[in-house]
Amino acid sequence: MRIDSHSGGGPAVTNTPALTFVFALTCTILMLIATAAPGTVRAPFSAHEGYPGLTRVEEVLAHDDGTPEEEWIGRPGQKVAVHFQAPVWATHLIAIEFYIMDDHVANPYDPEAPSTAPFTVWVWRPSSDALPGAPGNDGYVPFPDMYMYPEEAWVRVDLPNPVDITDDELFPDRTFFVGMEWEYRYNPVLGVDTDEPSGSSLMWNWAEWEIIDGNLLIRAVVWSDSAPEVIYVDAAGGGDYLTIQDAVDAASARDTILVAPGTYTGPANRNISFGGKNIVLKSQEGRASTIIDCEHQDRGFFFVDGEDESATVQGFTVKNGLGSGGGIRCVNSWPTVVDCAFTDNDGENYGGGVYCSNAVTLSPAFVNCVFADNFAAIQGGGALMDFSEVTFTNCTFVGNGAPEGGGIHCGTASSPSFSNCIIAFGSEGGAVLCPLTSVPTFNHCCVFGNAGGDELCGDYWENLFVDPLFCGADAGDYSLYDTSPCLPANNAWAVLIGALGEGCTATVVKERSWGAIKAMYR
Secondary structure (H helix, E strand, C coil): CEEECCCCCCCCCCCCCCCCCCCCCCCCCCCCCCCCCCCCEECCCCCCCCCCCCCCCCEEECCCCCCCCEEECCCCCCEEEEEEECCCCCCEEEEEEEEEEECCCCCCCCCCCCCCCCCEEEEECECCCCCECCCCCCCEEECCCCCCCCCCEEEEEEEEEEEECCCCCCCHHHEEEEEEECCECCECEEEEECCCCCCCEEEEECCEEEECCCEECEEEEEECCCCCCEEEECCCCCCCECCHHHHHHHCCCCCEEEECCEEECCHHHCCECCCCCCCEEEECCCCCCEEEECCCCCCCEEECCCCCCCCEEECCEEECCECCCCCEEEECCCCEEECCEEECCECCCECCCEEEEEECCCCCEEECCEEECCECCCECCCEEEEEECCEEECCEEECCECCECCCEEECCCCCCEEECCEEECCCECCCEECCCCCCCEEECCEEECCCCCCCCCCEEECEECCCCCEEEHHHCEEEEECCCCCCHHHCCCCCCCCCCCEEECCCCCCCCCHHHHHHCEC
């Protein structure tokens, strides 16, 4: 086989390493919504026992990666705080978490002070210059008990009453500060994380705010006062709505729309837009039985309103789309697309299967998707990216065509990544094309049989250049023969390459010389 172990340049021939590890593909759809809170932690779906009526999933907003490295010691009257922006669905702040580093038995600075002591939790709004206003203006919460907790522990303080953060005058755009004030020096000692990502942590003393070198391990727990809904679509009349767009229009952020099997046609089942709402649109029985037929009238999906990666499309086949991004178009949006197929779509000039532009703050993600027989008159038969960072994991590109980048066109200033993908049998334009301003990455991919060439560009290593052995590509079956090098048992990395696993058994064994086998790897 032919394998590359080179990054960005001509091919290098190496020996195939022995099977050394088993790779487990984990498909995680982030529900990370807080724009200023990398490191978000999500709790299980459940009602909060203390506040009847708050039944949505809580989200813990954090400005740290959770690894305390230093101690932060305060003195009486000193306050520290972290600035948060809650996600758009959140209505209340319900709790605050602190990482306590130490529980000192004696106070070396004030021997008369108790060895354990309460502290005060503060919640307040930013001032007009985005710095904290005067602490206390918007309430405070004393720690419920004397501080008597073990060393090295997360401590959660549930607020006596949820703080409504939807009032734009008090908390513009759901932004707020939370923090604590020491009652006695050295008690308690907070954790400080100096790793990236950095956050907005500040210290208050004598009315002066300064940025702290490091991220305080302080977190805010937010909730919503309404439960997410499940909305059903059935073209046969057995659901809440007959068409997908009508269901999307009726949904609220974080709702789930389940679509019954069938073929969905007509204006309300194409050019589907989420309208900025981060919802989940999912078929009940998968892409093989749930078809969005655009009838050559418009594209399948259009994301243009800033949806983030929690906006999810799962389990559909989109076919016969028309327009730039014939299957799906993403502009300044970052949806997650899972287990979908985009077939026979016409991107007119650009992006037959998918076209993403200006998507760099976050990365649109395509996982276990098939892009087959899509076409564009100029660039990107299967996929086109401009000014975008898009991730493709375990995807299959087959039979796509365009004069420039028949399989994939990496446009201006783009750095998409392709892991465990197949790019095969393109009809024209080569497997991949990218200008000097784009640096895609390819790892553990299989590239073969593309009209115009199988050469990669950007950074690439450990890729196969060999027939993936589809069971029936001519009939649209892109599952793999049991002898396929794209199956975990048949490649050096023990990974599945492509969107589909084994689907048939080989009945003819083709003999190859050792030289021919080695030539397949690069």
